[in-house]
Amino acid sequence: MEAAARTNQNVGATSWFSSFQRLKDKAAKLGKKLKKIGKDDPRRILHSFKVGLALSLISIFYYVNPLFTSLGSSSTMWAVLTVVVVMEYTAGGTLSKGLNRTLATLLAGALGLAAQRLAALSSHSAGEPILLSVFVFLLAAMATFSRFVPEIKARYDYGVTIFILTFSMVAVSGYREAELIKLALKRLSTIAIGVGTCLAISIFVFPVWAGEDLHNLLPANIDKLACFLEGLEREYFGEKMGGDQILEEASFLGTYKPVLNSKPTEDLLANFARWEPGHGCFGFCHPWKLYLKVGALARQCAYSMEAISSHISTDKKSKVITDSEFRERIRTACAEMSSKTGKALAELATAIRQMRAPSTAAAQHLSNAMTASESLKALSPPKDASLPEILQPATTASLLSEVVKSAQHLSTAVEELSRVAHFKRQGQGHKDSAVKPVAGGESSPHVVVEIKK
């Protein structure tokens, strides 16, 4: 009996210990994850402190007697609420939400007061609440429906929410509050205090600009495309095309993948960037729409790369026993196309990053790639080859030509962007790149690209 009890106790202790161990492992894992998130972008840590700072500042209104008595308990709460809801990661996000909130509150407050006055005219005692309910019902339904319009959804969704909220509150609480206008003004002032605090901290304390993020996102994405092409040249067309190398483990195969789904991020950043005042190198009317165009063309490139990637990884087992001269010529042409296009893309990325017009090197690389693509047309397949023997390398070459074409569209769009956004021109006070544009294009440092498996 005693032994059994002791064993039970031991088992209990062991299971406690093991579950404690598991918990510890989980905590360690979470800690690592959080550390990585902070390391990837230290501005995230700063942003967290900024939110804490804004809230601490606002809570001073509670502690300091004259401030508190001038606003009252309920209004002070609205200031806290405003800070929590309006404070966004980017300055543009905070501006967009803050302006939406302020304007919607003003408009809805005025309309709510009007509705309240109108309902108060009713002679019957039950008339006022009924009329108010009808007003609230109609306004809320109409405003909710307007949120299904894509343009409103994208830019004013938050404003519409606040509009419904404020209108309902003002219209309905007017039934109980005697000094409605005084109350409304007080509330407006607390919202202004909250929005002002958020804006000041967002814009003046280590600001994170959505526009700057967008400006950095594009070259990072284009660099990912360049990495894929350079990997392709190095690891696939490198002397033994169509051979038996293990492609599935090749790290470059996945580099372009994040670009495929980059649209929502780009749209959001461009939407926020539009609200931002001029900052750093970006004026108030910086052509953010053109960034979206460049982004869309980069995605187009990525789609073609997806086709190449799935083509070369599914067909790698098919035997290639073609005439070796034919294969060799396709290989050199493909290697040339991917290498030159990769270099051109890298140069375009660097040009955007440095806010200068793309150097002539990019155009030169692209024209070389085009020549390589054209050279394939003069090629004759070996007389005795069957179709699949030609198909595998020929399709790869054809898809690569597609990438070259997409890269040319991308180059035109970057050229347009650099013109409209008044990027530095060559020889216009930018001596480094004017002196050795080709070398700059050839050895441009790449951004480190993370590969998600």
Next chain:
Amino acid sequence: MEAAARTNQNVGATSWFSSFQRLKDKAAKLGKKLKKIGKDDPRRILHSFKVGLALSLISIFYYVNPLFTSLGSSSTMWAVLTVVVVMEYTAGGTLSKGLNRTLATLLAGALGLAAQRLAALSSHSAGEPILLSVFVFLLAAMATFSRFVPEIKARYDYGVTIFILTFSMVAVSGYREAELIKLALKRLSTIAIGVGTCLAISIFVFPVWAGEDLHNLLPANIDKLACFLEGLEREYFGEKMGGDQILEEASFLGTYKPVLNSKPTEDLLANFARWEPGHGCFGFCHPWKLYLKVGALARQCAYSMEAISSHISTDKKSKVITDSEFRERIRTACAEMSSKTGKALAELATAIRQMRAPSTAAAQHLSNAMTASESLKALSPPKDASLPEILQPATTASLLSEVVKSAQHLSTAVEELSRVAHFKRQGQGHKDSAVKPVAGGESSPHVVVEIKK
């Protein structure tokens, strides 16, 4: 003078009239747009009325004396606020937000009370506000940082906002309010009333289920892919491949495009669907994750189609002067591949829509498409042809083979989904499809696909 004045007056009147006309045009355009939005999905109009209804119901608390006095003005406002913020288009969205709000309020309220008590222990008079500020700063910073964890961002973003809000309010207002617990309980009850109203209306009044929307979105997307393939067979491989038909105007060329960017919508719907109780044909543990897998594979198909589409529209001007028998054989193989794969995809879409296992017809079509793809391997190119003469049709064929392969992966995933989700098997009380599965597969009605130009 008089004549000039009259002319001026006329000009003024004309410009007034024309600007009025322009305003009228704009209003008419907006009206048309709104009408279209409502017509495309009448549930949007219903949803708008539901929001109006929820707000009208909540505002009763203001009008009925015993209710109002038991809650108080400030608390009643919280109920209105809860309704406006929690009410979402889908039932899953409302559930997700409602639960997030309730749980976050409970947790943050308890923590806030504890922080308040801890700070009140301080002996120095300035100690309490300083300690409270430190608590608010730390909690807000930590919670804000947790929002950068992707899993938390996707599912609990709203909960974290409410957590910060409630904690700050409770901790800070405790400095002023004597009966903090009573206040907290009252506020909790109003939030419960708001969330309860929203949930009741979302779930019981014409509910919109995110799960159902996801379940309908997938077959609609797969049908778009099928439309592309069938259009390809009809308009491109129809007797005159590589000829001079005007492809840019071909309506089928854009059908698959919406699928390219379907990921965010699918992710959101799946996220909301997870919160929904069992409804209609969907149990509580319906495998929504598999829907995401099927969606990803459909996107994979769309990427290959993008490659085909850009290949055939850029290369359509290259002269095709190949040996006509060679071209004819590629054409028939391609026509067969696109037609059969299109039919297979249409059958998969119908199967998902009808919640039954895909019929054997789908597998049969795919195997036929595969045979056509294999048949190309036996083909020999004409002896005297140069590479580009072969390249254009051969690349198209090769890309189509890629689509066939993607469709096979898709078919496997749909098969898995039908097994895990316990869809009806053939001959299992579903006589129609058991009797004539092939005919059902062949003539399945397509969803009308909108083509955005």
